[in-house]
Amino acid sequence: MARINEHFAKLPAGYLFPEIGRRVRAYQAAHPDAKVIRLGIGDVTEPLAPAITEAMHRAVDELGVRETFRGYGPEQGYDFLVDAIRAHDYAGLDIAADEIFVSDGSKCDSGNVQELFSLGARIAVTDPVYPVYVDSNVMAGRTGPLGADGRYPGLTYLVGTEANGFQPDPPDEPVDFAYLCSPNNPTGTVATRVQLERWVAWARANDAVILFDAAYESYIADPALPHSIYEIAGARECAIELRSFSKRAGFTGVRCAFMVIPKTVMGVDPGGKRVPLHALWSRRHTTKFNGASYVVQRGAAAAYSPEGLAQTRAQIAFYMENARLLRTGLAAAGFTSFGGIHAPYLWLRTRDGATSWELFDRLLGEAQIVGTPGAGFGPGGEGYFRLSAFNSRANIEEAIGRIQRVFG
Amino acid sequence: MARINEHFAKLPAGYLFPEIGRRVRAYQAAHPDAKVIRLGIGDVTEPLAPAITEAMHRAVDELGVRETFRGYGPEQGYDFLVDAIRAHDYAGLDIAADEIFVSDGSKCDSGNVQELFSLGARIAVTDPVYPVYVDSNVMAGRTGPLGADGRYPGLTYLVGTEANGFQPDPPDEPVDFAYLCSPNNPTGTVATRVQLERWVAWARANDAVILFDAAYESYIADPALPHSIYEIAGARECAIELRSFSKRAGFTGVRCAFMVIPKTVMGVDPGGKRVPLHALWSRRHTTKFNGASYVVQRGAAAAYSPEGLAQTRAQIAFYMENARLLRTGLAAAGFTSFGGIHAPYLWLRTRDGATSWELFDRLLGEAQIVGTPGAGFGPGGEGYFRLSAFNSRANIEEAIGRIQRVFG
Numbered sequence: 046m047a048r049i050n051e052h053f054a055k056l057p058a059g060y061l062f063p064e065i066g067r068r069v070r071a072y073q074a075a076h077p078d079a080k081v082i083r084l085g086i087g088d089v090t091e092p093l094a095p096a097i098t099e100a101m102h103r104a105v106d107e108l109g110v111r112e113t114f115r116g117y118g119p120e121q122g123y124d125f126l127v128d129a130i131r132a133h134d135y136a137g138l139d140i141a142a143d144e145i146f147v148s149d150g151s152k153c154d155s156g157n158v159q160e161l162f163s164l165g166a167r168i169a170v171t172d173p174v175y176p177v178y179v180d181s182n183v184m185a186g187r188t189g190p191l192g193a194d195g196r197y198p199g200l201t202y203l204v205g206t207e208a209n210g211f212q213p214d215p216p217d218e219p220v221d222f223a224y225l226c227s228p229n230n231p232t233g234t235v236a237t238r239v240q241l242e243r244w245v246a247w248a249r250a251n252d253a254v255i256l257f258d259a260a261y262e263s264y265i266a267d268p269a270l271p272h273s274i275y276e277i278a279g280a281r282e283c284a285i286e287l288r289s290f291s292k293r294a295g296f297t298g299v300r301c302a303f304m305v306i307p308k309t310v311m312g313v314d315p316g317g318k319r320v321p322l323h324a325l326w327s328r329r330h331t332t333k334f335n336g337a338s339y340v341v342q343r344g345a346a347a348a349y350s351p352e353g354l355a356q357t358r359a360q361i362a363f364y365m366e367n368a369r370l371l372r373t374g375l376a377a378a379g380f381t382s383f384g385g386i387h388a389p390y391l392w393l394r395t396r397d398g399a400t401s402w403e404l405f406d407r408l409l410g411e412a413q414i415v416g417t418p419g420a421g422f423g424p425g426g427e428g429y430f431r432l433s434a435f436n437s438r439a440n441i442e443e444a445i446g447r448i449q450r451v452f453g
Numbered sequence: 454m455a456r457i458n459e460h461f462a463k464l465p466a467g468y469l470f471p472e473i474g475r476r477v478r479a480y481q482a483a484h485p486d487a488k489v490i491r492l493g494i495g496d497v498t499e500p501l502a503p504a505i506t507e508a509m510h511r512a513v514d515e516l517g518v519r520e521t522f523r524g525y526g527p528e529q530g531y532d533f534l535v536d537a538i539r540a541h542d543y544a545g546l547d548i549a550a551d552e553i554f555v556s557d558g559s560k561c562d563s564g565n566v567q568e569l570f571s572l573g574a575r576i577a578v579t580d581p582v583y584p585v586y587v588d589s590n591v592m593a594g595r596t597g598p599l600g601a602d603g604r605y606p607g608l609t610y611l612v613g614t615e616a617n618g619f620q621p622d623p624p625d626e627p628v629d630f631a632y633l634c635s636p637n638n639p640t641g642t643v644a645t646r647v648q649l650e651r652w653v654a655w656a657r658a659n660d661a662v663i664l665f666d667a668a669y670e671s672y673i674a675d676p677a678l679p680h681s682i683y684e685i686a687g688a689r690e691c692a693i694e695l696r697s698f699s700k701r702a703g704f705t706g707v708r709c710a711f712m713v714i715p716k717t718v719m720g721v722d723p724g725g726k727r728v729p730l731h732a733l734w735s736r737r738h739t740t741k742f743n744g745a746s747y748v749v750q751r752g753a754a755a756a757y758s759p760e761g762l763a764q765t766r767a768q769i770a771f772y773m774e775n776a777r778l779l780r781t782g783l784a785a786a787g788f789t790s791f792g793g794i795h796a797p798y799l800w801l802r803t804r805d806g807a808t809s810w811e812l813f814d815r816l817l818g819e820a821q822i823v824g825t826p827g828a829g830f831g832p833g834g835e836g837y838f839r840l841s842a843f844n845s846r847a848n849i850e851e852a853i854g855r856i857q858r859v860f861g
Contacts, residue, residue, distance in 0.1 A: 047629045047662040048571035049720035053733045060739075088524035098517035101748065102510060108707065109506035111845075116496035116705035149557050149708075149746075156741030160592065163456035180740045184568065221455045254455040297524035298747040299516065300557075312457035325461045331468075332588045333564030338557075339706040340509065341746050437519075 052186040055197070061176065061421035062086060065405070072409050082444045084432045085415040087230065087390065089295045091363065093344070094356030097294060100347030104340040118336045121327075122147025122303065126342045129349040130303060134288065138275040144307050144323065146330050147345075149337045151260045151289040151302040156181040157333075158256055158285065158304070159222070161312065161325045166221035169201040171213055173231050173422030173429070175258070178224040195424035204425045205232060211383060211392065212236050215247035221312075222254050228261040231422045231431045232392040233368075233384020235270055241277045248283035254310060254322065255284040260302075263293040263361055265387045281307040285322070292389065294348040294357045301337050301345040364389050367441045368434035374445030375432075378453045385434065392419070393430040396452070404430050412447035460594040463605070469584065469829035470494060473813075480817050490852045492840045493823040495638065495798065497703045499771065501752070502764035505702060508755030512748040526744045529735075530555025530711065534750045537757040538711060542696065546683040552715050552731065554738050555753075557745045559668045559697040559710040564589040565741075566664055566693065566712070567630070569720065569733045574629035577609040579621055581639050581830030581837070583666070586632040603832035612833045613640060619791060619800065620644050623655035629720075630662050636669040639830045639839045640800040641776075641792020643678055649685045656691035662718060662730065663692045668710075671701040671769055673795045689715040693730070700797065702756040702765045709745050709753040772797050775849045776842035782853030783840075786861040797842040800827070804860070812838050820855035 065085055073081060093101075107113035121127070127145045135145075148154050156177050159168070164186055170178050179200065182188060188197035196202055201220050205211035211232040215223065225244060227236035236244075248255050257274035265272055274284040286305040290296035306326050311319040337345075347353045368385040375382050375393065385391040393416075395404045401418035408414045408430075416433075419426030434441070473493055481489060501509075515521035529535070535553045543553075556562050564585050567576070572594055578586050587605065590596060596605035604610055609628055613619035619640040623631065633652060635644035644652075656663050665682035673680055682692040694713040698704035714734050719727040745753075755761045776793040783790050783801060793799040801824075803812045809826035816822045816838075824841075827834030842849070 046627070046660045047720040047730075048574045049722055049728055049730070049733060050569055050571055051723050053569075053736055054722065054728075056736060086525065090519075090522065090524070092519045092522040093513075093516045095517065098513050101513045105501075105506050105509045105513065105748075108501045108703075109503065111498070111500045114498065114500040114703075116498070116703075117494065118706055150743045152743040153741060161458055161461075163458055164594070166456045177740060184737065184740070186572070219454070252454045295516075295522075295524075298526055298744070300743065300746045312455040314457055314462065315459050320457055320462075322455075322457070325457060328461055328464060329592065332585060332592070333561060335558045335560040335708065336706070338708045338746050338749050340513075340748060 052184055055183050055190045056180060057191060069415055079413045081413045081415060082440050083415045084436060084444060085417045087433045087435060088297050089435050091295055091360045093295050094353055096350050096353035096356055097344045097347045101340050101344040104343035115339050118339055120331045120334055120336045123342050126346045129346045133349045138273060140275060140305055144305055146304045147337050148302050149300045151287045152177055154287050154302055154304045155258060159185055160329055161322050162222050167201060167219060169203060169216045169220040169223035172202040172204050172425035173419060175226055175230050210234055212240050215244050220253050224256045226258040228264055228388035231390060233388040233390035235265060235387040238271050241271055241274060245277045245279045245283060249279050257284050258287045260287060260289040261292055261388050264389055281309050283310060285310060290345050290348060299341055299344060301341050364434050370441055370445060371432060371434055378449045389434040391432045393432060395428050395430060401427055401430050411451045414444050414447060460592055463591050463598045464588060465599060477823055487821045489821045489823060490848050491823045492844060492852060493825045495841045495843060496705050497843050498845060499703055499768045501703050502761055504758050504761035504764055505752045505755045509748050509752040512751035523747050526747055528739045528742055528744045531750050534754045537754045541757045546681060548683060548713055552713055554712045555745050556710050557708045559695045560585055562695050562710055562712045563666060567593055568737055569730050570630050575609060575627060577611060577624050577628040577631035580610040580612050580833030581827055583634055583638050618642055620648050623652055628661050632664045634666040636672055636796035639798060641796040641798035643795040646679050649679055649682060653685045653687045653691060657687050665692050666695045668695060668697040669700055669796050672797055689717050691718060693718060698753050698756060707749055707752060709749050772842050778849055778853060779840060779842055786857045799840045801838040801840060803836050803838060809835055809838050819859045822852050822855060
């Protein structure tokens with residue numbers, strides 16, 4: 046009798062993005078001529094930079110010749126990529142090459158990282174939150190069934206509000222492992238140095254571990270803001286960091302990311318012995334993963350070449366100009382919004398007491414614009430709405446015009 | 454206090470391939486001029502087929518142009534690949550497109566699949582066995598600590614012996630989920646139709662689920678042997694199948710594979726309700742994975758074009774001629790071996806009561822050949838030794854000559 050993992054049943058059937066897809070398809074079926082502009086899912090639209098495609102072509106050529114063919118690579122990633130990451134992203138930050146684990150995506154890394162912790166570990170997430178952090182812990186069995194309040198018993202929720210700038214403080218109760226995303230998906234807000242210092246101090250005082258998801262760090266515009274948690278003294282003792290090439294180099298369909306685990310981040314076993322999480326992740330990564338594609342790793346490394354840096358920075362500047370236009374255009378239409386300065390997401394406050402799904406339906410029905418209802422990111426997202434700056438300039442300008450006509 | 458997953462500590466520190474690497478490095482340091490031939494790890498050596506590199510180049514070009522750029526793809530894989538898989542690998546076998554899940558590798562799939570089952574589920578593996586099946590279940594907590602007999606209490610071991618042709622029968626005791634690999638890694642032997650019928654009958658009679666790992670199916674030479682478990686009546690009710698492009702198309706560094714889960718394969722929840730495993734895997738795949746690279750999927754699809762099929766079949770024929778030469782060369786040196794007819798692996802019996810590590814050390818020290826000690830695949834592998842046929846013809850011939858000189 047094949048007994049199943051009973052925890053999957055705790056996840057609601059109607060997941061956020063399929064439900065959005067259903068409503069958009071229904072609208073388009075009823076209005077076949079409508080030109081729908083999609084600012085919902087955070088997917089890039091600019092093509093890969095020439096430096097990257099050139100590197101990928103060279104890699105494909107290498108694999109087509111016996112003398113330069115490569116089979117299995119190191120599961121942790123090739124030295125050429127790890128060294129480039131270290132030199133550019135962690136210069137002066139005391140991160141060793143073997144503390145960097147290349148992967149095929151931050152979604153995988155952020156879903157898999159919970160395997161390092163006991164099933165009895167107490168997990169903290171923000172609310173609103175990137176759903177993978179929550180769902181992967183539900184599937185592992187660390188929660189009860191979804192409550193009527195939209196929360197899973199067993200998780201600690203830290204609510205992001207306008208009052209705290211959507212950057213909640215660390216928890217008061219004991220927690221083993223906390224997920225922190227900055228620049229934040231979905232709110233587009235960013236943690237300051239002082240806020241990160243508070244998190245690191247909390248983790249060290251409580252012997253807790255932080256997962257710092259910095260998938261959007263390349264969108265930070267203010268040089269005073271930290272890009273890495275390791276810019277905070279003491280973070281090497283308590284923090285794991287995620288980075289991704291998805292939004293930084295247009296790799297959403299190419300697939301490359303990495304996780305940093307300093308050897309000094311410790312967990313504790315049931316006998317009270319301190320164990321480096323690095324050793325556990327190394328075992329997990331080499332046992333259940335077989336390395337990112339060689340061609341992809343060559344493309345990712347090219348994002349660090351002088352040409353690659355210039356080209357990808359220009360893409361990011363393009364998206365951030367989209368975000369600025371959206372922000373000012375929405376303000377002119379009377380909307381209050383947050384984020385969008387150090388991240389490609391705007392977090393809109395709904396108006397007239399509308400729920401986030403009501404705003405979704407109105408934007409789709411009256412302006413043919415698809416966004417993401419805040420409630421899809423947790424109960425703390427109710428009353429808010431996420432718009433993405435990933436699109437062509439023409440579509441962004443068209444979207445602003447429509448919103449101003451409908452709501453202005 | 455970050456409480457860790459205590460089950461990782463049950464895994465021995467000295468993993469098979471790192472230990473092999475350590476001994477080879479030590480030998481080479483002491484004998485810097487020795488020309489070591491590596492027939493250990495099962496990694497391909499022939500370059501990618503031209504049809505595949507051409508498709509990958511085209512895909513890279515598409516990603517470099519705004520009009521043809523693609524971001525996030527479907528987590529389950531693009532239709533162009535899924536349809537090619539279905540048409541070529543499952544023609545007439547009643548597998549729907551949405552029952553195929555493209556991934557970045559069979560190592561990942563075979564490590565992740567256990568997440569579908571209860572932590573209390575009883576797991577059966579063969580011995581010798583591909584280590585990922587065992588280790589992923591140990592990490593999940595389904596076993597006790599490694600016993601002095603080299604086995605984990607809580608797992609059901611089915612021992613492959615010369616008497617059963619290294620194809621053990623299904624278990625007598627109740628089991629929820631069984632891993633079956635054919636053509637087999639490590640033994641290179643293959644299950645017959647009658648043997649697979651027995652497995653399917655057992656699974657249906659016991660309401661159990663089989664994972665059929667067919668990563669090496671393209672090496673099957675006899676048209677009477679099944680390539681897919683779904684060639685067996687009733688398998689749609691009880692079997693999940695894995696396939697990979699690694700050995701079929703030289704993708705060990707490119708990374709692409711797929712899992713087939715018919716919607717008719719059921720598990721049972723704690724309330725006794727029957728639940729399709731397809732729904733659980735779909736949730737797992739979309740929550741913790743973000744699709745294989747677009748460039749890689751285009752390359753994989755090209756393996757099914759007329760040119761791609763011809764070119765990859767020629768590569769497989771080349772490796773299998775290597776296997777034939779090894780088989781006859783080893784027999785001439787007085788070795789008894791198994792497998793190597795429908796798989797690129799030979800399973801050698803050691804001589805004069807040597808352990809598998811003793812043969813390893815002798816082959817390395819006297820013939821400068823690296824293989825894999827059978828004991829690394831479980832206690833049932835003691836007294837045996839795996840040699841891979843993946844190498845150049847010149848190296849295979851040189852290896853045979855050395856073995857004949859040392860042992861002949």
